[in-house]
Amino acid sequence: MLLENKNVVVYGAGGAVGGAVARRFAHEGARVFLTGRTLDTVRTVAKEIAAAGGAVEAAVVDALDEKSVTEHLDAVVVDGGSIDVSFNAIGISPRGLQGIPLTDLPVDNFMLPITTYTQAHFVTAKSAARHMISKGSGVIMMHTPEPARVSLPLVGGMSVGWAAMEALNRAMSAEWAQHGVRSICLRTTGMVDTPVIDVVYGLHADAMGITKDQFTAAASAMTHRKRPTELVELAAVAAFLASDQASAMTGTVANLTGGLIVD
Known part of the structure; x- marks a missing residue:
């Protein structure tokens, strides 16, 4: 298993992305500490992981609140050691x-x-890095969709926030990789198997005067594979990049856009 004996903290674990990644991390042997602002949604994911034989804990943590984050991480270290x-x-x-x-x-x-995005990612990353640096190893991870890189209309400040996350990812690596702490971003297309994309595509379709199905088809056609990234694909790559097998990767964005963006 890729992540055996690893302690992993997932913020926003009650959402589609956080839940999928948490399940895959647990499947790969990690002990997962799930967090979110609403305990019921986090507990739902925790119960699924536990039912599959995974080691899991759930807690209420506001990723925007440094005190909330640091207190939880201190407890994780006391409980799990790292x-x-x-x-x-x-x-x-x-x-x-x-x-x-x-x-x-x-x-x-x-x-x-x-x-919101820059503050939450800065707070969670710096708080975890303090523990990781003292140990000499660790991985900070985040996820962005393709508007972080490509210019798309009607995305508002979202694209700016996602681009800032990717810049933060590079800055963290520049400071922390020398201490054994890697920083990785995973970039995908919009994923139609997440509830939020159903809403996003509906908003864009309405603004453009087309149906949601038409917008979805147009978005898929922009990729080389003619289909969007799936949650299972994101989770699988996240597990690999979090593992020691990806030790040479830091300060980079893993391109999971299926050819929508070509590096």
Whole structure:
């Protein structure tokens, strides 16, 4: 197993991405510490992992609150002895943020994803890195969709926030990789097997005057494979990149866009 004897903390574990990654990490032998702002959704994922024989703990943690994050991580270290991987998968609702021309978008709505994503990822990463650096190893991980790199209309401040995450990923690696702490971002297309993309594509379709199915087909056609990234694909690559087998990878973005973006 790729992650045997690893302690992994997942933020936003009750969401589609966080849940899928947590399940795969547990399948690969990791002990997973699931967090989120709503315990019921996190517990649902925890019960699934436990039922499959995985080692799992669940807790309420606000990834935007440094005190909440640091206190939880301190408890994880006391309980498990280390923090080997930190995966931040938090998300925010796209309603009022996407599908709106920039000229009509309120400033607060434009800034919300920029401040939320950068603050949450900075807080969780720096808090985990303090423990990892003292141990001399660890992996910080995040996920962005393709607007972090390509120019798409009606995405508002989301694309700016996601691009800032990728820049933060590089900056963290520049400081921490020399201490054994790798920083990795995984970039995908929009994933139609996540509930949020159903909402996002609906907002964009309405703004463009087409059906959601038409928008989905057009988005899929932009990839070389003619289909979007799937959650299972993201989770599988995340597990590999979190493992020691990917020890040479840091400060980079793993391209899982199926050819939509060609590096």
